[in-house]
Each structure stands twice: as structure tokens, then as C-alpha cells.
Amino acid sequence: MSDRQERASGNRAHPSVNSLPAGAGIAMKLWFHHHPCGKVASRFMGPFSRNNVFSPPFGTMRASTLYLSLRCITVLIACFLAAAVPASAQLTPLNKLAGGESKKGAEESAPAKESRSPEDLRSSATKQLKEAEALRDRDSLESAPMGISLAEQDERRMLVGMLITYLSMRLNSVEALDEAKAERRLAEQEARSSVGKEAPPPYSVLKLDELRDAADAVRVKAQGMESSLEILKNEFPRHQKEVQQAEEASRRALEEETRAKTPEDEAQATWRKMLADLRVRVATLAYANANLRAEVLAEGLFSARTRLTPLEAQVERVSKDIRFSQGDLNSVLQRLEAERGKLEKELKEVLDRNPQNVARRTRIQADLDRARAGKGPDDGHVRLLETRLRAVEAEIESNKVAGDVLTSLLTIYQGAKVLWQLRYEAYAGTDSEKRRVAYEQLRQSLERIRPWAPYTQRMLKVYRSQENDQEQRLATVLPADPARQLELEIRDSYHRRRVMYERLNNEIEGAERALLHWQKDFDVQRASRSFEQRLADWYAHLAYYARKVWNFELFAVEDTVEVAGQKVTTSRGVTIGKSLGAVILFLVGFLIVSFAGRRMQGVLVSRFSVDGQTANVLRRWVVALAVFLLIILTLNLARIPLTVFAFLGGALAIGVGFGTQTLIKNFISGILLLLERKVRVGDIVEVEGIVGRVTEVDIRSSTVQGFDGVETLIPNSSFLENKVTNWTYTSPQMRRALKIGVAYGSPVHTVSDVLMQCAARHGLILNDPEPDVLLEDFGDNSLIFALYFWIEMHPQVNALKVASDLRFMIEKQFGDKGITISYPQRDVHLDTLRPLKVQVVPEAQGTLGG
Known part of the structure; x- marks a missing residue:
């Protein structure tokens, strides 16, 4: 059995580490x-x-x-x-x-x-x-x-x-x-x-x-x-x-x-x-x-x-007993200036490298284009040129990151000089207001710098990840590969970005820690001040917040003025201070105008014998006109342009226009009524079924007091749009009619004479035109006589009271003369020539039982 076979007999499959x-x-x-x-x-x-x-x-x-x-x-x-x-x-x-x-x-x-x-x-x-x-x-x-x-x-x-x-x-x-x-x-x-x-x-x-x-x-x-x-x-x-x-x-x-x-x-x-x-x-x-x-x-x-x-x-x-001298401040500022000079020199070196890198990228891109045109995509020279292009682009991007970081560091050092000067003012200054301003600006600086630390930390994670990825990529490149040196350059570029952001992050975190310490020092220092110094600080803070509220801008408006034939547009802000000043100025002016209006009304009544109601209407209209002029004058004195109301443009202006059209219509109608004098105070009018005396003609509506004492507010536009009867338009004399019914058989001439005598004896009935008695109709139950008389309608004259007096007088005279005032009666005649027909109607069938 071979070695391979022996191994296969010992283990048919190579297990993973998970099998351990x-x-x-x-x-x-x-x-x-x-x-x-x-x-x-x-x-x-x-x-x-x-x-x-x-x-x-x-x-x-x-x-x-x-x-x-x-x-x-x-x-x-x-x-x-x-x-x-x-x-x-x-x-x-x-x-x-x-x-x-x-x-x-x-x-x-x-x-x-x-x-x-x-x-x-x-x-x-x-x-x-x-x-x-x-x-x-x-x-x-x-x-x-x-x-x-x-x-x-x-x-x-x-x-x-x-x-x-x-x-x-x-x-x-x-x-x-x-x-x-x-x-x-x-x-x-x-x-x-x-x-x-x-x-x-x-x-x-x-x-x-x-x-x-x-x-x-x-x-x-x-x-x-x-x-x-x-x-x-x-x-x-x-x-x-x-x-x-x-x-x-x-x-x-x-x-x-x-x-x-x-x-x-x-x-x-x-x-x-x-x-x-x-x-x-x-x-x-x-x-x-x-x-x-x-x-x-x-x-x-x-x-x-x-x-x-x-x-x-x-x-x-x-920290319990520290001093901040001018010498300390000068040494710090000199150190910051020296650091700033180093940063400017470093930034200049970075910027000087940019043109060279851009030129290199252009040459490499041209070589790569020619190589791609002449060879296939798997050619080694093409891959080398692509890696070289990646390397120079990584270098360009690193220089850009370095430039941004160095610019940010220059900004930080420039701001640090201002912050140190504010710190010196807060420590060594004697003016409570300047100390307050210094403390407030330092607090705002701390709020502005806080979001930058998380940002730099996120960027650090990104650049660390890029560097790690490049390390893994580098591990796959053989030492003899010509692209290895280029991959090392790319790794160094990523490393440089990370180092630059670590540098920026350290500066930001250091500045944040320093500002936190300074803020704590200021709190300790303020707590150790004497009562007089703390009182001065409180006053400075109160004055600051009062100014801040006073100068708070509600909105800004544009105002166009013409200067030397050219239109110049300027922007003006409407602040709370301007608004309150305008309100106060308007209230003072309104009190003065109101007082002057009342004085004018008194003069009109006392010296010029103007009716009180008329004088009151004149006062109101004069006050309204004065208030309108006062509003314009107040806006100009408060430097609030009239174009402030232009913000009511568009849909809002349309809505406001529709909502105020009735008000404007009544206002204009009131002006026309005053100018035309078709309806005046004291006139007796009839409009929309309402009869009464006009007591007031105001800006929006007029008041008509009925003869029953009920006052009705009628919009001014109604006097122009509807049919209006003015009983006292040309003359205050008005004819009234009183109708009396007497029984049939009464002496009609005697009745007429009695009516004329009663009218002549009443003091409010005019003799010219003289009264007149007419037999108007033969009624169902009486003879109808009508007494027509004229009276002059003044506020003291009540036509109903005059008519009532006449009725009392007529009733007494009729009684003395034996004249009967008829009352309604009806004669019923029965036909007795034939008997009445009586018929018994039986009940409807089917209404009983079921």
C-alpha cells in the first residue's frame, strides 16, 4: 500500500478545525x-x-x-x-x-x-x-x-x-x-x-x-x-x-x-x-x-x-490661587505663533507636491491608455500601470487630506489665540461686562468644537479600515512582484491619512479638555468673588439678556429707496425693541389724541352749539384719522418700514383681503355718509324694516334707536346698498295720521269739528301745515274718520305720545257730545217661514263587532 493510500485509509476526508x-x-x-x-x-x-x-x-x-x-x-x-x-x-x-x-x-x-x-x-x-x-x-x-x-x-x-x-x-x-x-x-x-x-x-x-x-x-x-x-x-x-x-x-x-x-x-x-x-x-x-x-x-x-x-x-x-499675568499671555501667544508658522511651512510643502503628483498621474494615465490599446486586459504591464496609477492617486488623495487637516489645524491655532485672550480677560479683567462676554464666547466655542471629535473619530475608523485592507492586499503580493513596492506606497499613503487625522483628533480633544477645565475654573473663580463683584456680574448678565431680548429680530423686510435716480434695496430687521418702542410710542400718542378729541368735542358743544351726538361723531372720526397718521409716524420714528406688511403676500394676503373686505367696505361707506350727509345724526330713517332715529355714524356701523328705545347697529354699507327712507332728510316736519271709527248715525260734521278742535289744542301739533280731517270710509261697523296732523320731530318729541294725547282728548270730547265710538258687531237673521230640518244620521256600519 502506498503512502497516499495509507493516509486515505486513516482518514477519508480532511476535517476542519471545528472537528477538534x-x-x-x-x-x-x-x-x-x-x-x-x-x-x-x-x-x-x-x-x-x-x-x-x-x-x-x-x-x-x-x-x-x-x-x-x-x-x-x-x-x-x-x-x-x-x-x-x-x-x-x-x-x-x-x-x-x-x-x-x-x-x-x-x-x-x-x-x-x-x-x-x-x-x-x-x-x-x-x-x-x-x-x-x-x-x-x-x-x-x-x-x-x-x-x-x-x-x-x-x-x-x-x-x-x-x-x-x-x-x-x-x-x-x-x-x-x-x-x-x-x-x-x-x-x-x-x-x-x-x-x-x-x-x-x-x-x-x-x-x-x-x-x-x-x-x-x-x-x-x-x-x-x-x-x-x-x-x-x-x-x-x-x-x-x-x-x-x-x-x-x-x-x-x-x-x-x-x-x-x-x-x-x-x-x-x-x-x-x-x-x-x-x-x-x-x-x-x-x-x-x-x-x-x-x-x-x-x-x-x-x-x-x-x-x-x-x-x-x-x-x-x-487651582485655588492662580494668577494670569500679561507675561503668561505673551508667552502663550508666541508659542502659538511659532506652531502656526510650522504648520504654514508644512502646508506649503504639501501644496507644492500637488502639481508634481498631478503631472505624474497624467503621464501614467496616458501610458495606461496606450498599453490597453495595444495589449489585452491580462497583460502584466497593464496591471503594473494600473497599480502605479492607484499609487499616485492614493498619494494625491493623501496630500488633499493632509492639506485639509493642516488647514483645520491652522484654524484651530488661530482660534486658540483668541480663546487665550478671552481667558485672560476672564481672569484678569475688571469689567464685569467684558468678563461675561469672554465667558459666553468660551462656552460657545466649546459647543462648536464638540461635534468635531466624533467626526474625526469616524474618519479615523475609515482610514484604519483602508490601511488594514491594504495590509491584507499586500500579504497576497509576492516579494519578487514588481507591484509590491507600489502596494507599499499605497499602504504608506493610507497610513499618512490616518496619522494626520490622529493628529487632528488629538488637537480637538485637547482643546475640548482645555475648554472644560477653563469653564470649571471660571465657575470656581466666580464663586470665590465678593458680594459686590457677584452683584456686578449679575447686573451684567441681566443687562445682557435684556439687550438680547430687546434686539431679538422677529423678521427682516426689504425696503427700496431711490438714490440719485437709482433704486437701492436695503434690508431692515424688525426687532422686539423696535416693536415695543413702536407700541409705547403709539400708546402715548393715542392718549394724547384721545384727550385732544374730547377737548374738541367739548368746544364744539359749548362754543359752536353743535349737537352732542354730532360732536361725538366728529370726535370719533377725527380720532380715527389721527390714529391712522399716528401709526405711520410711529413706524417711521421706530425705523420700521411700511413694507413690513408685505410679508402678508401670496395666499395669506388673499385670505386677509377676503376677511377684511367687509370692514373696508363699511369704513369707506362711513366716509361717504359723512361726506354726502344723506344720513345724519338725528335723522329718522327706515332701513331693512327698522324705523328709528340715527344716534351715531361710526367708522364701521351706524346706530339707529327705535321708538321703543332699542338700539340697532346697522353696517354703513347698508345705507348705500339698500333702500333707505329718511323721514327727516329735508325737513324735520312729519305728518302723522290718527284713525277713529264712530257709530252709524253719528253727526259727521260734529265729529269733524271735534277732531279739529282737539288737534288745535295740542301744543306740539303744527298749525302750518294745518291739520285736516277726512271721512275715509264706511266700515263694516263704523264710520272711519282720519285726523292728519304735522309735528316737528326733535329728540324731545315722541310721535306715539302725541297720538296718545289726542286719543285721550277725543274720547273725552266724544263723551261730552254723545258721540259713540263704535265697536265690532254682527247681525244674525233667522228664516222662520219654514221649519228647521232635523235629520238623525245613523252610526256607520261595521264600526262595532268584528
């Missing part, structure tokens, strides 16, 4: 996909990834030789594993990390600190690394027993590579632990030496900034270590579970080895038992490395906290 035991499979997948040292392990595993690594044909060995060789290998590997770090026996709980109490429930999953010295750890790891490399070399020369699948062989090679990688990582961690412990001793020494060496106050504001920057740097470092340590602590249960699973698998492999009967079965079981022990070793070493890394982080975290505590105390002490 649970602990080893999970560990390898997580390590290869997520651990940064996965690529290192892959380099070690590379030589063992071929299926023909075991070249000697296993079938040519004798069974006894195979059995003895496997037993010897088993003993050697057992001795090798015995020298390793103990697996679960030494993995006791770690109760404290960096001096902090561990969380409840995590004690059973956290390994203990290494009890051996760093020298012992380093010596042990170095020795184990050499033995692991020797095992790798030995495995490359020896063959696996018959019946061992290719997947198991690949797993062994992978585990040996992981073991070598973990041991290398352990050596690095031991070195890092030495450095962390030395750093801790140095931090403790610095903390002890800093006690009692404080300089006397007052302190410079630059000193405070220096301490804060140092504290922020240490705080960020400590936070990063805390996050890493928390992640490691969360990984401890997984490592422990993998170790337990690997140990269980090792014990099962040992049982299989003891149950082997034939030399071939025993050789396979022994080989698998060594593979299981190798899994235990790798899982245990990963767990121990996590423990060692946690100890390194704990030492570093303790060092950071040791340095942070005195720094925070110094910041707290210095």
Missing part, C-alpha cells in the same frame, strides 16, 4: 482570528501544512519497531510536559489586582499571581521554548502511527506552533513585568519625594495647565489599563473552562491507552494521549499568560494611580 475537541478548537479559532500573534503562529505552522510532511512510508516499519518508537516518544513528551507550568494545580484565585478588590463571583475564575521571581520565569520560559522548538523539528522528521488522521496531525502541528508563540509571548510578558515593577518603584519614590516641595502661592495659570495635562495623560493611561484588565478578567473563566476540558480529554486519552490490546492500537492511543497532553499544555500556558499579563497591567495601573493621586492633589491646590 471543544477546548482546543475554541482556543485555536479565537487565537487565530482575534489574537495579534496569530500571524506569528501561522509562520511556524507553515512548514507543517502540507499533507506529505511524513515522507517515510509508515507501512514499511515493523510493528515491534513502531511500538518501541512510540513508547519512547511518549516517555520523552511526558518528561517534556512535566517541566511545564502546572496546569490546574497552580491556578488558584487571584483576589486582588493592582490593589483593588475583585468583584464577587470572579474569585473562582481568576488565577493567582506568579510566585516565582522574574528570573525564574524567564529561565523556565526560555528552556521550554527551546524544548518546544526541538519538538517541532522532531515532529517534522517523524511520522505518525497508522490510523492517525490528517486532521489530528494538522492539529498537533498547530498546537506546537501555538506553544512556541505562547512561550515567546511569555518571555515578552516577563520583560514587561520587570519594567512595570521598576516603574512602580519609581512612581512610589516620586510620590514620596514630592511631599513638602510645593512652591508658595500664587501660581501661574501655565503651571496649572501643565499639571492638568500631566494628570489627564496619566488618567487616560490608567483608564486604558483598567479596560484591558477588565477584559482579561472576563476571559479567565473561558481559559479555566478550556483547561478543564483539555484535562478531561487527556484523562479519556489515558483510559484509551490503557485499554489498547495490540501494539498498533497502543501506538495510536499513545500518540493521541500525547496530543491531548499537548492541548492541556497550550490551554494552561494561555491561561498562565493571561495571568501574567493581568499582573503586568495591575502593576502599571498601580503606578498610574500612584502618580495620579499627587497630581490631582497639586491641581486642586494650585
Whole structure:
């Protein structure tokens, strides 16, 4: 049987890593996909990834030789594993990390600190690394027993590579632990030496900034270590579970080895038992490395906290008594100016490279077009030119990004100069209003700069992703490929973009932290001011907000004026201050106009004997006209253009026009009534079935008082659009009629004389024209007489009262003369010549019963 056939008999299909035991499979997948040292392990595993690594044909060995060789290998590997770090026996709980109490429930999953010295750890790891490399070399020369699948062989090679990688990582961690412990001793020494060496106050504001920057740097470092340590602590249960699973698998492999009967079965079981022990070793070493890394982080975290505590105390002490001198401001401005000069020089260099890169891209594009026209798409020269074009375009884009970032940095440094000057004004200024303005502008600057940090962080993620993608692309390019250097240039371009945005992000985050500190300092400084100073600050704030409300612009309007024959359009804003000023000015003017109108009414009545109602109407119309002029004058004095009402354009203007057309129509009708004087105050009119005296003619409507005292408001337009009867239009004299019915047989001439005498005796009835009595009709029950008389309608004259007086007088005179006032009567005549016909009508049939 050939070697290929023997392999096929051992394993018909090559299983994936998912077919491995649970602990080893999970560990390898997580390590290869997520651990940064996965690529290192892959380099070690590379030589063992071929299926023909075991070249000697296993079938040519004798069974006894195979059995003895496997037993010897088993003993050697057992001795090798015995020298390793103990697996679960030494993995006791770690109760404290960096001096902090561990969380409840995590004690059973956290390994203990290494009890051996760093020298012992380093010596042990170095020795184990050499033995692991020797095992790798030995495995490359020896063959696996018959019946061992290719997947198991690949797993062994992978585990040996992981073991070598973990041991290398352990050596690095031991070195890092030495450095962390030395750093801790140095931090403790610095903390002890800093006690009692404080300089006397007052302190410079630059000193405070220096301490804060140092504290922020240490705080960020400590936070990063805390996050890493928390992640490691969360990984401890997984490592422990993998170790337990690997140990269980090792014990099962040992049982299989003891149950082997034939030399071939025993050789396979022994080989698998060594593979299981190798899994235990790798899982245990990963767990121990996590423990060692946690100890390194704990030492570093303790060092950071040791340095942070005195720094925070110094910041707290210095911030209570600081001074900001003009010299401090000048030194800061000089430093910012120097940094700005460097940025301008760097930006100039970037911009100078753009024409060269654009020219290169043009030449390469031309060469690529010619190459594509002459060759097929699979030509190597075309692909090289395409890569070269990608490289120069990446360089152009990187220069563009660099230019944008440098421009942003120049803007930041320019703004920093203004902010420092505002800070100086807020600290050293004596004017409350200027301090308030400085504080407000600094607060606004903080609000403006906050959205930029998330933006730069998003761009950093994009450029990191591009750089990682390019790294993966570069890994597929062979070292001898001519395009590799171009791919390296593309990677460098992506790297340059990321570095530039990291630079911008650091500046933005630093500026945001500084503004937050400054804002806190201002709050502390204001709280420590005297009552008089705080009162001045409150007054400044109150005045500021009052001005802000007063100058708040409601809307803006455009006003067109003609200057030197040309129309010039200017924009004017309508503010709350202008509006309130206009309202106040209008109210004052209205009070004056109202007072003048009342005085005018009194003069008209007293001196010019004008009727009171007429004088009242005149006053109202004069006041209305004065108010209209006052509105125009107020808008001009308040500098509010009349075009402010132009915003009522479009659909709104149409709606307002339809809504106010009735009001405008009545207003114009009132003006016409006053001008034409067809209807005046005191006239007796009849309009729309209403009869009464006109008492008022106002702007919108007129008031008509009926003879029953009820006042009716009639729109002015009704007097122009409808038929109106004005009984007193040309003369106040009005004829009235009184009708009387007397019984038949009465002396008609006597009745006429009595009626004339009664009319003549009444004082309100006019003699010219004289009254008149007419026999108008022979009624059903009486003779109808009509007394027509004239009266002069004045407000004091009531026609109904006059008619009533006449009736009283007529009734008395008729009684004296024996004249009867008839009343309704009817004669009934019965025909007695023949008897009355009486007929009994029977009830309708069917109404009873059913």
C-alpha cells in the first residue's frame, strides 16, 4: 500500500478545525482570528501544512519497531510536559489586582499571581521554548502511527506552533513585568519625594495647565489599563473552562491507552494521549499568560494611580490661587505663533507636491491608455500601470487630506489665540461686562468644537479600515512582484491619512479638555468673588439678556429707496425693541389724541352749539384719522418700514383681503355718509324694516334707536346698498295720521269739528301745515274718520305720545257730545217661514263587532 493510500485509509476526508475537541478548537479559532500573534503562529505552522510532511512510508516499519518508537516518544513528551507550568494545580484565585478588590463571583475564575521571581520565569520560559522548538523539528522528521488522521496531525502541528508563540509571548510578558515593577518603584519614590516641595502661592495659570495635562495623560493611561484588565478578567473563566476540558480529554486519552490490546492500537492511543497532553499544555500556558499579563497591567495601573493621586492633589491646590499675568499671555501667544508658522511651512510643502503628483498621474494615465490599446486586459504591464496609477492617486488623495487637516489645524491655532485672550480677560479683567462676554464666547466655542471629535473619530475608523485592507492586499503580493513596492506606497499613503487625522483628533480633544477645565475654573473663580463683584456680574448678565431680548429680530423686510435716480434695496430687521418702542410710542400718542378729541368735542358743544351726538361723531372720526397718521409716524420714528406688511403676500394676503373686505367696505361707506350727509345724526330713517332715529355714524356701523328705545347697529354699507327712507332728510316736519271709527248715525260734521278742535289744542301739533280731517270710509261697523296732523320731530318729541294725547282728548270730547265710538258687531237673521230640518244620521256600519 502506498503512502497516499495509507493516509486515505486513516482518514477519508480532511476535517476542519471545528472537528477538534471543544477546548482546543475554541482556543485555536479565537487565537487565530482575534489574537495579534496569530500571524506569528501561522509562520511556524507553515512548514507543517502540507499533507506529505511524513515522507517515510509508515507501512514499511515493523510493528515491534513502531511500538518501541512510540513508547519512547511518549516517555520523552511526558518528561517534556512535566517541566511545564502546572496546569490546574497552580491556578488558584487571584483576589486582588493592582490593589483593588475583585468583584464577587470572579474569585473562582481568576488565577493567582506568579510566585516565582522574574528570573525564574524567564529561565523556565526560555528552556521550554527551546524544548518546544526541538519538538517541532522532531515532529517534522517523524511520522505518525497508522490510523492517525490528517486532521489530528494538522492539529498537533498547530498546537506546537501555538506553544512556541505562547512561550515567546511569555518571555515578552516577563520583560514587561520587570519594567512595570521598576516603574512602580519609581512612581512610589516620586510620590514620596514630592511631599513638602510645593512652591508658595500664587501660581501661574501655565503651571496649572501643565499639571492638568500631566494628570489627564496619566488618567487616560490608567483608564486604558483598567479596560484591558477588565477584559482579561472576563476571559479567565473561558481559559479555566478550556483547561478543564483539555484535562478531561487527556484523562479519556489515558483510559484509551490503557485499554489498547495490540501494539498498533497502543501506538495510536499513545500518540493521541500525547496530543491531548499537548492541548492541556497550550490551554494552561494561555491561561498562565493571561495571568501574567493581568499582573503586568495591575502593576502599571498601580503606578498610574500612584502618580495620579499627587497630581490631582497639586491641581486642586494650585487651582485655588492662580494668577494670569500679561507675561503668561505673551508667552502663550508666541508659542502659538511659532506652531502656526510650522504648520504654514508644512502646508506649503504639501501644496507644492500637488502639481508634481498631478503631472505624474497624467503621464501614467496616458501610458495606461496606450498599453490597453495595444495589449489585452491580462497583460502584466497593464496591471503594473494600473497599480502605479492607484499609487499616485492614493498619494494625491493623501496630500488633499493632509492639506485639509493642516488647514483645520491652522484654524484651530488661530482660534486658540483668541480663546487665550478671552481667558485672560476672564481672569484678569475688571469689567464685569467684558468678563461675561469672554465667558459666553468660551462656552460657545466649546459647543462648536464638540461635534468635531466624533467626526474625526469616524474618519479615523475609515482610514484604519483602508490601511488594514491594504495590509491584507499586500500579504497576497509576492516579494519578487514588481507591484509590491507600489502596494507599499499605497499602504504608506493610507497610513499618512490616518496619522494626520490622529493628529487632528488629538488637537480637538485637547482643546475640548482645555475648554472644560477653563469653564470649571471660571465657575470656581466666580464663586470665590465678593458680594459686590457677584452683584456686578449679575447686573451684567441681566443687562445682557435684556439687550438680547430687546434686539431679538422677529423678521427682516426689504425696503427700496431711490438714490440719485437709482433704486437701492436695503434690508431692515424688525426687532422686539423696535416693536415695543413702536407700541409705547403709539400708546402715548393715542392718549394724547384721545384727550385732544374730547377737548374738541367739548368746544364744539359749548362754543359752536353743535349737537352732542354730532360732536361725538366728529370726535370719533377725527380720532380715527389721527390714529391712522399716528401709526405711520410711529413706524417711521421706530425705523420700521411700511413694507413690513408685505410679508402678508401670496395666499395669506388673499385670505386677509377676503376677511377684511367687509370692514373696508363699511369704513369707506362711513366716509361717504359723512361726506354726502344723506344720513345724519338725528335723522329718522327706515332701513331693512327698522324705523328709528340715527344716534351715531361710526367708522364701521351706524346706530339707529327705535321708538321703543332699542338700539340697532346697522353696517354703513347698508345705507348705500339698500333702500333707505329718511323721514327727516329735508325737513324735520312729519305728518302723522290718527284713525277713529264712530257709530252709524253719528253727526259727521260734529265729529269733524271735534277732531279739529282737539288737534288745535295740542301744543306740539303744527298749525302750518294745518291739520285736516277726512271721512275715509264706511266700515263694516263704523264710520272711519282720519285726523292728519304735522309735528316737528326733535329728540324731545315722541310721535306715539302725541297720538296718545289726542286719543285721550277725543274720547273725552266724544263723551261730552254723545258721540259713540263704535265697536265690532254682527247681525244674525233667522228664516222662520219654514221649519228647521232635523235629520238623525245613523252610526256607520261595521264600526262595532268584528
